Amino acid sequence: MSEKIGVMTRLKFLLAEKLFHSSVLRRSKLRHQWVMRLFRESADAGHLKALSIYGHLLYFRGISPLDKGQGAKYLLDAAKQGDIKAQYQMGCIYEDGYGHLPKSNEHAVRWFVRSAEQGHPLACRRMVKACINGELGLAVNPDQCHYWEQKALYSLEHVNGSNLSLNL
Numbered sequence: 001m002s003e004k005i006g007v008m009t010r011l012k013f014l015l016a017e018k019l020f021h022s023s024v025l026r027r028s029k030l031r032h033q034w035v036m037r038l039f040r041e042s043a044d045a046g047h048l049k050a051l052s053i054y055g056h057l058l059y060f061r062g063i064s065p066l067d068k069g070q071g072a073k074y075l076l077d078a079a080k081q082g083d084i085k086a087q088y089q090m091g092c093i094y095e096d097g098y099g100h101l102p103k104s105n106e107h108a109v110r111w112f113v114r115s116a117e118q119g120h121p122l123a124c125r126r127m128v129k130a131c132i133n134g135e136l137g138l139a140v141n142p143d144q145c146h147y148w149e150q151k152a153l154y155s156l157e158h159v160n161g162s163n164l165s166l167n168l
Helices: 007-021 029-044 048-061 065-080 084-096 105-117 121-133 142-157
Strands: none
Touching (some): 007 029, 007 048, 048 084
């Protein structure tokens, strides 16, 4: 995270994150609006994780096309700054295309690779599938498939000791 992020921005983000995961007033519209405002303010101040989370919430759970467009913008900003979750999500967005972001296999692969290289398990899995089936404009390539499988297995072993699997 950048040193330019102020203490208040960090506190707003921490509060938003705690409230978001809290069961207190779970179905409250006022709570939802407050949490979203805190995430937005943190994201607008440049908080990387806030950019990623707020972008995800707007794009994947937003109702209007405007929400989705703004979500894609926040995700793109986070992805450009190196957030691996946002990079994976940008790969998904470019794979299908949406609004001002047309479908682009080239852009999708670029974001999936950036995320997978940093160990994002789903990005690794997507690259394995693309190499096995020749998807996303890639040729079938057993060597690349093996590389991404190994990368995926390594990343899965190091994700909190979880019992995730590739399920290809």
